[in-house]
Amino acid sequence: MLNNKIAFARLMALLKSIDPDVPLPEGLEDYLWENMMVEEFCAKTRRFEREGAIPKNAYYVVRGFVMVYGYNHKLDRYVFRIYRENTIVAMDCFMQQEISEYCIWGCQDSLLGSISSGHMDTIYHRWEGMKDFAWKTASRYKATKEKSRNLLLGIEDTETRILEFYNRYKGLLPP
Numbered sequence: 001m002l003n004n005k006i007a008f009a010r011l012m013a014l015l016k017s018i019d020p021d022v023p024l025p026e027g028l029e030d031y032l033w034e035n036m037m038v039e040e041f042c043a044k045t046r047r048f049e050r051e052g053a054i055p056k057n058a059y060y061v062v063r064g065f066v067m068v069y070g071y072n073h074k075l076d077r078y079v080f081r082i083y084r085e086n087t088i089v090a091m092d093c094f095m096q097q098e099i100s101e102y103c104i105w106g107c108q109d110s111l112l113g114s115i116s117s118g119h120m121d122t123i124y125h126r127w128e129g130m131k132d133f134a135w136k137t138a139s140r141y142k143a144t145k146e147k148s149r150n151l152l153l154g155i156e157d158t159e160t161r162i163l164e165f166y167n168r169y170k171g172l173l174p175p
Contacts, residue, residue: 007062007113008033010086018137025127035119036060042106048114049104054097057114058090059083064110065171068102081145082169090138107172 012029039048042064049055051071059066061083068081068089080102083089089112093100097117106112124131148168155161166173 036113036115039112042110046106051103055094060113062111065107067105
């Protein structure tokens with residue numbers, strides 16, 4: 001269970017903000033409280049999901065950063081997405097339970113909550129409309145990440161782009 005009431009309240013506020021006109025179903029909050037797990041604290045960088053496998057969990061970033069990496073045709077690793085505190089990492093491959101071409105890593109000093117695909121299936125079957133809500137959540141993050149990436153890449157001056165990157169992701173800047 002996600003055992004920190006403050007972190008859980010932040011997650012619930014985030015979920016409620018996705019579609020403020022549609023209240024979350026009765027009982028969902030209790031179900032999430034009982035079935036979301038706290039992942040082991042990342043004392044050092046740690047892989048949560050492997051490329052070439054079906055993702056087991058969706059993640060809520062309680063603290064720190066999550067990096068999603070892909071591999072190009074030369075098998076060089078590249079950063080695909082960065083998720084910061086109070087965001088949900090649930091990519092299409094998790095939603096569709098298909099093999100992922102990405103791996104998910106928690107950065108040092110990160111803490112994540114997770115929910116399994118089995119528990120998500122229970123949510124989809126128990127509460128009508130929750131599968132659409134989950135897709136809306138995932139697509140919202142995807143669109144937000146694409147917009148952020150495109151804005152950053154649109155900055156022509158390299159120094160300004162780097163400064164803006166570290167302004168957005170302060171915790172990634174070395175001490």
